[in-house]
Amino acid sequence: MTVQKPRLHVLLAGPRGFCAGVDRAIRIVEEALKRHGPPVYVRHEIVHNRFVVEGLERQGAVFVEELDEIPDDGQPVVFSAHGVPKSVPAAAQRREMYFLDATCPLVSKVHRESERHHARGRHLLLIGHEGHPEVVGTMGQVPDGAMTLVEDAAAARRVAPPPGVPLAYTTQTTLSVDDTAGIVAILRERFPGIEGPAKEDICYATTNRQAAVKAVAARSDIVVVVGAPNSSNSVRLREVAERAGAPRAVMVQRGAELDPALAEGCATLGITAGASAPEVLVQEVLDRLRDRFDITTEEVVVAVEDIVFRAPRMRAVA
CATH class of the missing domain: 3.40.1010.20 (4-hydroxy-3-methylbut-2-enyl diphosphate reductase, catalytic domain)
Known part of the structure; x- marks a missing residue:
């Protein structure tokens, strides 16, 4: 006898996941590995997502927190998407390091x-x-x-x-x-005379993902945010979901972290992902839910993103 699973409607926030700056940063590390071979050193996590970082480590990337952890072996050094103080490239230049700046534009x-x-x-x-x-x-x-x-x-x-x-x-x-x-x-x-930016500094991806999770949260019994606890934009998504009316919002890094029992008694569940979380992790969460529920999915799209940032030109291999 087949036991019928309870139904659960899943709202998928759009946009979600990777933004252009994150995509560019990852491409820079991958291209450096392809051109120069491992190791390629990366100062700080290239983006705040362990799945991404561990995937690059398997390809030969070595993550460090400071330049003094890097030997003088002539291999490329990549600065993370978050940006670095001016003192960091200055120190790299003094050591004649070959560095690539993956700071989001x-x-x-x-x-x-x-x-x-x-x-x-x-x-x-x-x-x-x-x-x-x-x-x-x-x-x-x-x-x-x-x-x-x-x-x-x-x-x-x-x-x-x-x-x-x-x-x-x-x-x-x-x-x-x-x-x-x-x-x-x-x-x-x-301070009435204070000057502000000509265009707001909060990036388009953060703005769009927060708008999307608001649209989803207003219709959801619970919202799941796929992202890392040290990812600022992911943490903000969970906070925004709660303020936008979701009775509960939780964050998970991988599908395996999600307890499907959290959705028991819920009719509708929303899912979004931080700008440094790849879509494969969203699919993990969906697969986890399918183990317990008969799910239907609906895309809730508030904006379409078509921005692409070019990666810097790399030095030719000698």
Whole structure:
């Protein structure tokens, strides 16, 4: 006798998963391995996803946290998609390393904006999360003391920039769109003359994925976010899902981490994935759910992305 599985309707948020910056960074490491052979050294996780990192390790990538862990063997060094302080390429040049910068072009845009504001005599307020590699990299584009970190609305209300100095603000690219708008509103109220970016610094991929998960969360009994706990944009997706009306939102890195019992009694489940999570991991979650439920799927698409970033030209192999 066949036991009938309970039905579960799955809403798949679109866009989800890889963005153009993540895709470009991974391609840079893979092309370097193809051209130069292993090892190719990568400073910090190329993107915040262990599945991706472990896949590149199997191909011969070696991940390190600092340049002093890398021997002088002439092999390529790749800087992660999150960006690095100016001190890092400067140190690589002193050691005559061959390095490739996989910084997302939208993060590089924030770096150039920061430099321009500093050159014009403005003190910078950076909205972001302390210790995140992108924040470390952005703060490292200007001299110490030229930028002040503002982590949340409470910090925006109490921040005390140098008196008599014109101000500008910039942001980490992977923040909550709604939270950041609230922080910017506080800063503009307190400092009416503050300069902002010509175009918002939160990247298109973060904005689109948050809009998509809002559309899914409003119809879901539970939302599953596929992503890593150290991935800022993935953590924000879980927070946005809860605020958008999902009774519960959970994060998993792989399908095996998901307890299907969480969906017992649910009619509709939403799924999204952070910008550094490949689609294969979403399929793992679907397969995990199929073990317990008779599922139907529906794509909920709020935007179509067709952006592609070109990888830098690589040095010819001698």
